[in-house]
Amino acid sequence: MAYQSYVLVCGGTACCSSGGDKVVAEFKRILAEQKLDETVQVVTTGCLGFCEQGPIVKILPQGTFYVQVKPEDVKEIVAEHLVKGRVVQRLCYDPEQAKKLVAEANIPFYQKQYRIVLRNCGVIDPEKIEDYIARDGYKAIEKVLFEMTPEQVVEEILKSGLRGRGGAGFPTGMKWKFAMQQPKGQKYMVCNADEGDPGAYMDRSTLEGDPHSVLEAMTIAGYAIGASKGFIYIRAEYPLAIRRLEVAIEQAHDLGLLGKDILGSGFDFDIELRFGAGAFVCGEETALLQSIEGNRGMPRPRPPFPAVKGLWGRPTVINNVETLANIPVIINKGADWFNKIGTATTKGTKVFALTGKVNNSGLIEVPMGTTLREIIFDIGGGIRGGHQFKAAQTGGSTPRSTTSRSPRSARSWALAASS
Amino acid sequence: MSEKTEQMTPELKAFIEEWKGKPGNLIMVLHKVQQTYGYIPREIAIEISSLLDVPLAKIYGVVTFYNFFKLQKAGKYIIQVCLGTACYLRGGDDLMKEFERQLGVGVNATTPDGLFSVEAVRCLGCCGLAPVVVVNGEVHGKLATKDVAGIIEKYRKLG
Numbered sequence: 001m002a003y004q005s006y007v008l009v010c011g012g013t014a015c016c017s018s019g020g021d022k023v024v025a026e027f028k029r030i031l032a033e034q035k036l037d038e039t040v041q042v043v044t045t046g047c048l049g050f051c052e053q054g055p056i057v058k059i060l061p062q063g064t065f066y067v068q069v070k071p072e073d074v075k076e077i078v079a080e081h082l083v084k085g086r087v088v089q090r091l092c093y094d095p096e097q098a099k100k101l102v103a104e105a106n107i108p109f110y111q112k113q114y115r116i117v118l119r120n121c122g123v124i125d126p127e128k129i130e131d132y133i134a135r136d137g138y139k140a141i142e143k144v145l146f147e148m149t150p151e152q153v154v155e156e157i158l159k160s161g162l163r164g165r166g167g168a169g170f171p172t173g174m175k176w177k178f179a180m181q182q183p184k185g186q187k188y189m190v191c192n193a194d195e196g197d198p199g200a201y202m203d204r205s206t207l208e209g210d211p212h213s214v215l216e217a218m219t220i221a222g223y224a225i226g227a228s229k230g231f232i233y234i235r236a237e238y239p240l241a242i243r244r245l246e247v248a249i250e251q252a253h254d255l256g257l258l259g260k261d262i263l264g265s266g267f268d269f270d271i272e273l274r275f276g277a278g279a280f281v282c283g284e285e286t287a288l289l290q291s292i293e294g295n296r297g298m299p300r301p302r303p304p305f306p307a308v309k310g311l312w313g314r315p316t317v318i319n320n321v322e323t324l325a326n327i328p329v330i331i332n333k334g335a336d337w338f339n340k341i342g343t344a345t346t347k348g349t350k351v352f353a354l355t356g357k358v359n360n361s362g363l364i365e366v367p368m369g370t371t372l373r374e375i376i377f378d379i380g381g382g383i384r385g386g387h388q389f390k391a392a393q394t395g396g397s398t399p400r401s402t403t404s405r406s407p408r409s410a411r412s413w414a415l416a417a418s419s
Numbered sequence: 420m421s422e423k424t425e426q427m428t429p430e431l432k433a434f435i436e437e438w439k440g441k442p443g444n445l446i447m448v449l450h451k452v453q454q455t456y457g458y459i460p461r462e463i464a465i466e467i468s469s470l471l472d473v474p475l476a477k478i479y480g481v482v483t484f485y486n487f488f489k490l491q492k493a494g495k496y497i498i499q500v501c502l503g504t505a506c507y508l509r510g511g512d513d514l515m516k517e518f519e520r521q522l523g524v525g526v527n528a529t530t531p532d533g534l535f536s537v538e539a540v541r542c543l544g545c546c547g548l549a550p551v552v553v554v555n556g557e558v559h560g561k562l563a564t565k566d567v568a569g570i571i572e573k574y575r576k577l578g
Contacts, residue, residue, distance in 0.1 A: 196541070237540075295481065297484065
């Protein structure tokens, strides 16, 4: 990396809507004008999570974190920070109007977080496959294709204790095992990106910020269960995520990481997108399969489960976006590593979209077992306007509300939250 | 509604050709139709029925099942007011009433000049900006009722 500084500008939906794209353009214009574009690189990243304070600009290597940056602020950031090395104090996030915090690591919003699923969100340019590869991207698929049998892959995921993040919390490895055990023939791997619950945008942010992690995970799953074809069922309401996925699929094709004979291993796998059309029920897996087939999205009773009879009657595994984003990391770092994070029965982390009347709304990721209180008060910065906490609604329309008297952890919360 | 007959565009025809052989193509084709005309015109649905060899009744069934597909032409600018939980809590409902009042039309209706229609939508996923209104893909966040007139004016000027 030959650049001296990096300007990361959040390119998630929320920051774009707050004018983040104009900030990027302004940085590029001024840096070119001052001939600094050889030493400073501007990167549009995925969601940095702190949507409340967008547009967010982060400057590396110092890690300085600027909030609510407007195009007219860019000139000052370039002149002061990038040229003279002085932090622009007035643009730093400041919860108490007192001492200025400059680095992201010092902001309470980030201190309690643990990022596995969102490991690349806000770090890489999601439209560049090289960025993903530089962060161990597509290393897991290589390991799986050349060093592991499908049985070993399934065993590793089983051992990791990963459970579905779509809401039901079903062990992912079990799903894969059922599909793997079906007789050979056409099988399908489906990614459920029909995130429809009010206030939930975890999956959208993952797809916008790190689309390749989902493609890699689907390919791994395809290898494990013996599927050569994958579908991503995504809401039509997520145009940016759709575009980033289209770009990512094309790039993966160009490098031989998707399509025929992946990395010369003899394994074929391809992924197509299918759009939802505004039916909430299609997040349910049997309805989702109907919709991919081009029908009305009517759920049907199970069994038979999709792992036995799914898309066009063939064995099909359906995993949620967040579940999949964990897979490459588990393969790279091992089930034993993943197993140490979380609680006795639920491993790993959970991503939450924290919204409503809290001070810091945004996208967060915490270890399973984190309490609601920590999420609302430590990360969320408490209730807006200094009011008292009354109730929180976890997940969509199904779970009950939680009041200040009922302590619940991220695990039960996560299980209640559906995609 | 006007009785204007829609013609199939070459682009749409090419898209259908490309998707013809793929299983489960109907919804993707309908998305393209809606993107082209802003709704699903009956005459186009009839053509698709024969091109894809799908009964018209099935197309009607699918179109009416999914919220996204419309059978009538919407206004040039579609004002989508988010009434998801986060936006509702921060006043999405008041925005909706204000748009209805200023435009003189109810929800899911189009102004007589064909310029605006107002829709209620569910979570758009940028709750950090609540309450949110989207006009033809452009997001307006952190709105108050006093901002409504300005938004309408902005698009009216564009004509």
